[in-house]
Amino acid sequence: MKKVSILNHVIGPVMRGPSSSHTAGPWRIGCMARRLLGRTPERAVFSFHPSSSLAVCYHDQGSDLAFTSGLLGRSLTEPDFSSVLSLAPGLGLDISFECRTFPEADHPNSSLLTLWGGDRKLVIHSRSTGGGSFEIASLNGFPLLITGERHELLLSVSVNEVPDLPEIRGVECELIRSGEGYLIHASSGKPMPEDLFAGLPGKAEGHTVFAAEPVMFPMPGTGLCSTAAGMISAAEQTGISLGKAALAYEEELLGIDKAILQREMSHRLAIMTASVKQGFSDDLPMKLLRPSAGKLWKSAEKGSLFVGGPHARAAIRSMAALHVCASGGVVCAAPTGGAAGVIPGVLVTLANDLHVPEEKLLDALWAAGAIGMFHDSRSTFAAEVAGCQVEIGAAGAMAAAAVVEAAGGTPRQACDAAATVFQNVMGSVCDLIQGVVEIPCHSRNAALASQAFLCSDLVLSGYTSPIPLDETISAVDSVGRMLPEELRCTSRGGLALCPSARAMPRLDKTNSNQGGKQ
Structure with a gap:
């Protein structure tokens, strides 16, 4: 069962309307894509499958504005949000949107984003999954899962032998193969050491490192329980209300003091x-x-x-x-x-x-x-x-x-x-x-x-x-x-x-x- 934060996914985000699937989710996707690229892109092309929900309403519901704001590193609540498409060229971003078929499309809110910046090119398949949540499902052809609540570090290498994965407590690592190359994907609820990939085979020959901080509160904890039956039982045993139990759940999941959580709520x-x-x-x-x-x-x-x-x-x-x-x-x-x-x-x-x-x-x-x-x-x-x-x-x-x-x-x-x-x-x-x-x-x-x-x-x-x-x-x-x-x-x-x-x-x-x- 997936982890769900009340502040990340339920009571929030603070956003511009009209639709969280079409503004908050795309904005977070744009932010994460920008962070993975390591800079503001010079050019971006968004593709939507003709039968998708995004193809029908990406302009009417402001998805184009939200994607663009995220790529530019601008807040979703900026007063000039509605003008961001006209502002983008002056900020160095050439952005376009198109409807076309692509094999990765597997969700009503799928998008394929191609970014260019400096000597880098990224192709990202993403999904806006509702309420502002999102998934990055692939990067440059490598299947993975990035949801915005963790620190991400990725190393792309071209080697003949399978590289060893680094082993660090609290860091989840996976090895992904695509074509002739490998992608090492490291993910953690806490910041990771910058030299995590030092000494790996192939790193001296040719490699690319992508890094991104989370766009939501990290979730280093496990959450006390994620079912109604479990939380009812826990609350009844301790004599607290559902609201108090939910606050305790969020405190353990995010590792943030209750007083700070209360101020945010x-x-x-x-x-x-x-x-x-x-x-x-x-x-x-x-x-x-x-x-x-x-x-x-x-x-x-x-x-x-x-x-x-x-x-x-x-x-x-x-x-x-x-x-x-x-x-x-x-x-x-x-x-x-x-x-x-x-x-x-x-x-x-x-x-x-x-x-x-x-x-x-x-x-x-x-x-x-x-x-x-x-x-x-x-x-x-x-x-x-x-x-x-x-x-x-x-x-x-x-x-x-x-x-x-x-x-x-x-x-x-x-x-x-x-x-x-x-x-x-x-x-x-x-x-x-x-x-x-x-x-x-x-x-x-x-x-x-x-x-x-x-x-x-x-x-x-x-x-x-x-x-x-x-x-x-x-x-x-x-x-x-x-x-x-x-x-x-x-x-x-x-x-x-x-x-x-x-x-x-x-x-x-x-x-x-x-x-x-x-």
């Missing part, structure tokens, strides 16, 4: 809160929708809602946060960009309507992170792989656990509430209209924010899920992978094919979206 909570506040503006330029959260909020304040209450206010706040994401603003993916409204809407409602203090809000975020960690350990956050259920559905499940945590519920109740949400959305498709993360994403974020409160209330009042969370997640993953390609973020099925959806005008390509006002 507090920063992410602040980003979420700011995104809700900003989202009530009428001046957010989206591509298909005009901002409506501000208008809905005024109706709620006037008492115009038929039922209303915290459920409805959480839903409206979630739409506000997603307005910011859809307009390319700064949000915290939780667990993805397309689901970045659910947890902010719920957390701000807990704070403002139910007066939950920040300390408990942080515990609630850690509890939400635990649910996401259980999910990502055995499944994926990529709608391209398993549908909307693993993005907005996962956010709803995480938010339900957060509500239970804030209410003082038990770890088992938090997991039952999460399982109940997952069971209610199992099989939901990703059918985004015109390849844009706006419709039906906004209404689904709102609905799942509301459902988080509903399912937590059911569990807190005595309901228990007959199917435990771990089994539910396995079922969700299985169902999602059965969905046809047309229903997994390709805009070739579902609502995306409705005549009214296809006829919707693109506001970003006309003058009718000035100020985003109606």
